[in-house]
Amino acid sequence: MLKIDCKDKHFSEIGKTIRESKDKEIVIDNCLGHRYIASGVGGKDIVINGTPGNALGSYLDGCKIVVNGSAQDAVGDTMNDGIIIIHGNSGDATGYAMRGGKIFIKGDAGYRAGIHMKAYKDKFPVLVIGGKAGSFLGEYQAGGIILVLGVNTDSKTNVGYFTGNGMHGGKIILRSDELPDLPPQIISRKANAEDLQEIEKYVQEYCSYFGGEPKDIMEKSFYVLTADSANPYKQLYTSL
Amino acid sequence: MAINYIYPVYEVVRNASRCVNCKICEKQCANGVHKFDAKNGIMIADESKCVNCHRCVATCPTRALKIVKSDNTYRENANWSAESMKEIYKQAESGGVLLSSMGNPQPLPVYWDKIVINAAQVTNPSVDPLREPMETTVFLGSKPDEIVRDKDGKIVDNMTSQLKLSTPIMFSAMSYGSISYNAHASLAKAAEKLGIFYNTGEGGLHEDFYRYGKNTIVQVASGRFGVYKDYLEAGACIEIKVGQGAKPGIGGHLPGTKIVGDISKTRMIPVGSDAISPAPHHDIYSIEDLRQLVYSLKEATGYKKPIAVKVGAVHNVSAVASGIARSGADIIVIDGFRGGTGATPTRIRDNVGIPIELALASVDKRLRDEGIRGNVSLVVGGSIRNSADVIKAIALGADACYIATAALMAMGCHLCRSCHLGKCNWGIATQVPELVQRLDPEEGCDRLVNLVNAWTHEIKEMMGGMGINSIEALKGNRLMLRGVGLNEKELEILGIKHAGE
Known part of the structure; x- marks a missing residue:
């Protein structure tokens, strides 16, 4: 399992980590408006603690994303497959x-x-x-x-x-x-x-x-x- | 009711002494104009169905046919043309929005034709492209502001992804659906052979054409048809379509009757369902929102592809372009009001938008004034008709040009402007299998390659004439242009001097 702490991180760094990670399970902590999380990603199991920014799971291609918090605009924009569960x-x-x-x-x-x-x-x-x-x-x-x-x-x-x-x-x-x-x-x-x-x-x-x-x-x-x-x-x- | 009768615009003139009743015209005309009258043993024509596409003229083995404009006239005057009258009758009868195809046909100024190109004489030598190397290669994409060095003084590669074009010409967006499989095949093959790019338009990408991916620009428009991970990955560049020159500000409705077979599959929508592209992207109401779409696409494709944003040339295009250049987009595409389309409301085509020449000059100046021209490459389209238009566009500040109407003509289009009827006799703007097969993709490809090669050679000749041996040295070089018969305001906007100055 991969843990990502969003504190002081730019969205591009988080995106790169997710794209390049071999781990199937990813937990993202301290998320505070970080955009484009899991954009175009497939085959992962992602838990987000906090509030992801716009375009969460855009073009998503078969992930499970659980948000422990609220999400912002354009969740699942042009999503193709997968599931996004938002506890907010x-x-x-x-x-x-x-x-x-x-x-x-x-x-x-x-x-x-x-x-x-x-x-x-x-x-x-x-x-x-x-x-x-x-x-x-x-x-x-x-x-x-x-x-x-x-x-x-x-x-x-x-x-x-x-x-x-x-x-x-x-x-x-x-x-x-x-x-x-x-x-x-x-x-x-x-x-x-x-x-x-x-x-x-x-x-x-x-x-x-x-x-x-x-x-x-x-x-x-x-x-x-x-x-x-x-x-x-x-x-x-x-x-x- | 007789009031609705509209006299045919064209007459089919058949030279009886040449006609051999071979019936080829009958077979070739999908509009059903020609028919054999068995009783009298002659070919007859119903010209009310004729769109003047010249298919019958071109295929008549004895040159027995010609199509002429009818000299039947209404009592026209300078205000009420026959066309205006006809439109009133059509709308009074149907209550419908007038629908047309291809670019704005109105007699508004074509600025390209009022701009002339310089040549070197005596004081600087011209260059002969037949003997000396000429560079027409263009790279499209954002250029870094500065050279960065590591602690050992070595240059750090901070170049973002670029599109490499062998010549500053690309095939503009035309969807599979608006044009045929064979037309797409021709464009894809030709783009690959030429080392340039073609554009999928908003219709998705047919599975057979994924192999041309490195020469493909995939489009993402408001309907998001056929957009998914593999599609985004397939192309070398992703173009966000905000607007197009033929219909800026409105969306598109591909009628369900055209959503058949592979079109349905490629757009990823059910057979028979209308493909409705909303007028705006409903996730873009601002430049900040545009930035969001740009970056969601970059994130989805790992920053490996430049992102283009295409807008129609409208009044505030330079302010819009300034926003796009700050949105993270790598390429701005501006489509002028003469740009073609497979179907558009006539009123919009004929009245909305501005000439590409003015839009281009104004955008290039604005971006330079603001110090952000290097953020983006600038691609223009909207009736680039020949290599001189390309030269003029580049001298006004474009990095490359998009062509579509010219490309269609290379494949056989005779500009009858009836694409929206779906019965293109040249096998281009149709999905009828018997018609589609008339366009041989190999021949279509060859003709596109010929056209672009010919233009490229002409571009080299004109560049050489100016004493310029690299397209980069022509870019934004407005001193190479002069206006003829333009007023001061026009010259000011174009940023060029009048001939003789």
Whole structure:
């Protein structure tokens, strides 16, 4: 196991150490806003104690990253594979354009979480937000699943404004009693038995990381949001 | 409704005495213009479908065909051109955004044509490239500010990664999807042969082309299509696309109908799903954010590859470039308003952005004034039409030029500007297998190599004429340029004198 103490270290030094390390297990201590941790890295098991900076696990290609703390912006940007578990909150654009792997956030996510998430063949991205999400959740979403659990929040919808703007694939699932205002191309429905089965799987996984009882979370109602077309702009143009 | 009838712009003129009814034109035209009229035993044409791509003209064995502009006219006036009228009818009928292809066709000034190049006479000797060595090699990337020595006085190698080009010309970004597999194959092969680079565009990289990686620039745009570790590792350089000259400020929608087969695989999105590139990168709202994307890419690839940032030439391009030069990027790419595209809203293509000549001169000056020109290399594109444009661009301060429209023409494009229809008869801007196979990658490659070699020789001739034997000595050498018929403001921005001064 490799231990990295971030104190007085530049991000490039930490990045180089991780890239060149033969150790599978890495523990990063005293992390305080150090950016780009594990950018493009695969096959490692990384524990971060502290607060990693922006672009944690960008282009991640199959690592397990556990953050004992909160994360900042663009966690898992263009992530391809792996899992990121955050025992805190996460900043804006969490999971931007992620194509595969999973991100679990114990608390809240900022603006534009899951923006432009997409799935492809065996790649299926999963973003689970334990608390509430900011505005523009799942903007341009093209695939995968975003689950907002709204645990320990007093928000009615657990999301901000413009949820699913430009969405043209995938699913957003909200655990709440009422729906937020949605753009016209979004179809919403109460979760059916099949949906609940899928949801429960992720809720169990969530609880396995952060504690809590799955059945307590499953008690509340869930809404499933999908897009009405994979081709939202088909009618927009006329050829000259 | 008759009001929507738009008279065909072109007429297909068939010389009946030459036509032998061989039906080659019928087979060659994917637009379905030509047809054999069995009853009368003659070939007929529906010119309403003609885009004037000249495929039938070029393949007619008896030279029986020509395409001419129709002399049918509306009652035009200086304000309402036939084109403007037609656009109104189209939009009134459909309610749609007008869609076009290729670069801005409007009669706005082409500054290249108002700039002339110097030559040596008497007081300094010109150089003959046929007999004397001429250096056209260019290195793109950030250059260190100072020479660092270790304690023994030996020079420490602090050079960052560089792209080495045999000549200051590269093939600009065109995605697999906007152009065909065979077009990409031609570009990749030619880049390798020439010792230059081609650019994947935002469509990912087909698995067959990973082997051309050392001559490939891979693009990362707002949709992040096909972007993953292996892709980033595959290229010699990573280009972050913020904007392009044909459509600065807007994103792209590749319709789901074009996301088929290998295109889906290469972009890593499901068949039939629209490929939507948002207008901005939603993780870049500032120069600080851009720096973040630059460094996340550098971290992901171990600082082994220069990172380029491509922007469209817009009003405040020099301020933007100054920011990019401070963001950690190694190369700035500026794309002028005449740059081509496979599809763009017509209004944006025709009205947004500024000429590359002015943008380049202004950016180069700004970076020099701020003492950060060495932080970055400067690459320009947006209708570089010939070797003289390259010379002028370099003398205005560019390190290299990107060409795309010219490269397409080398492969057979006849500039019918109908790429967005997806039925390119020359096998370039299409995914229809029967059409794609018309472009032979070997021949496409040879023609690209010929073009760039010819330009390079012309560049050497012009450099030699100026008494310059190295491209480095031409870079930013604005004294080698003079303006003709330009006003004082234009000359000031271009940083050149008027001819005769």
